[in-house]
Amino acid sequence: MHFDLVDLGLFRHVVEAGSITRGAERAHLALAAASTRIRGMEEAIGAKLLLRTRLGVTPTAAGRTLLSHARTILAQAERLREDLGAFVGGLAGEIKVLSNTNALTGFLPEVLGTFLARHPNISVEIEERLSDEIVGLVAEGVAEIGIVAGTVETARLETYPFATDRFVVVAARSHPLAGRGSIPFAEVMGLDFVGLDRASALQRFLAVKAARAGRALRLRVQLRSFDAVCRMVEAGVGIGIVPETTARLAQKTSDIVVVALDDPWAVRDLTICLRSYRALAPSSRLLVDLMRDWQGRPPAPVGQ
Missing domain, CATH: 3.40.190.10 (Periplasmic binding protein-like II)
Incomplete structure (x- = not known):
């Protein structure tokens, strides 16, 4: 059997993305070309490398073995290029x-x-x-x-x-929270929120915190950047939770206020x-x- 670095890189991307489509995008290959390469690898080995479901793909036992070797070979190739x-x-x-x-x-x-x-x-x-x-x-x-x-x-x-940074609440200057110096997360969970896309790491983290308290965040708008969150907060759509470093920068161009979160998890080393x-x-x-x-x-x- 013969696999080149493109094959190995593609397979690694597919497994890590959990999708042939997203893996092909990461490898900068057309979907048809990526599918052909994966199929060719399976034929060369004589075994299935991926389990395909409606939710995506996961490696088989043979696929996990190939993935381990692919990562080693790709790392060595990268080291060679650097040296x-x-x-x-x-x-x-x-x-x-x-x-x-x-x-x-x-x-x-x-x-x-x-x-x-x-x-x-x-x-x-x-x-x-x-x-x-x-x-x-x-x-x-x-x-x-x-x-x-x-x-x-x-x-x-x-x-x-x-x-070290901390999460803070940002609100429009006209919002009832604007006069607060600090507030616990439990008090803001029932308010209208402006947040990031549900797939973002921070939004998933906050959703878990709310779920553990038996609540769900009321996300009125979902955006792709903290800057966009702060601008929407300034317009009065809702409140947001962002890193303080971001909030302080946004304050220079937006009419928003920053309220500390009392919760210990808000401070982040x-x-x-x-x-x-x-x-x-x-x-x-x-x-x-x-x-x-x-x-x-x-x-x-x-x-x-």
């Missing part, structure tokens, strides 16, 4: 980072702006996930670097502190998690070094 890149214009490579919503919106843009300016031949792919999902995916080798909430159990992964710092690719090690040195200091208390 040779040092001889042809400097370090090169592609880094995959899994991040929770807080880090993705509040801290990573500035860090990555600095990193990419220093290393023009390195690219970074970022995927937003829930913190507990990130731990499992980093452990499996889906990505070398994860950024998670400090409260999440990271098992045997190596961890390093990154930054952000942690870098890895399988092994020593085993990181050179480009990934450079990014981790920058993040570890980054001064993600705790924000000042709300109202200051």
Whole structure:
């Protein structure tokens, strides 16, 4: 049997996305071409690699074996590219980072702006996930670097502190909450909310918190960015919950107020998690070094 790197990369993307269609998109292949490649791999092996259902695809036992080897081979190929890149214009490579919503919106843009300016031949792919999902995916080798909430159990992964932020409520200046200095999440669950798409990591996190209290959030509008949430909040559609770093930036251009959440989970220590710092690719090690040195200091208390 013969598989090239495109085959192996496609198969990894399909399994990680849980869909041949989304896997093909990630691999930059047409759906028909991707399906033909997967079928050819199954014929070469003589066994099914994927279980296909209405909900997507999952790997068979043979598929899981192939996935494990594919990740190893692809990582080695990437390491080879990086090592040779040092001889042809400097370090090169592609880094995959899994991040929770807080880090993705509040801290990573500035860090990555600095990193990419220093290393023009390195690219970074970022995927937003829930913190507990990130731990499992980093452990499996889906990505070398994860950024998670400090409260999440990271098992045997190596961890390093990154930054601290907190979730806050944003409301229009005319909203009844505008005069409050702080409020518990339980008091706002029955209000109209402006939120992110239900598939977003933060929205799923808040939905779980509400469900544990026997409630459901009243999402009036679902958007794709915190900036859009703050603009809709300013228009009086409802309240929102966003990272304080985002809320403070939005206050410069929007007429909104920021109200602290009293709940302990609202304060979020952000942690870098890895399988092994020593085993990181050179480009990934450079990014981790920058993040570890980054001064993600705790924000000042709300109202200051």
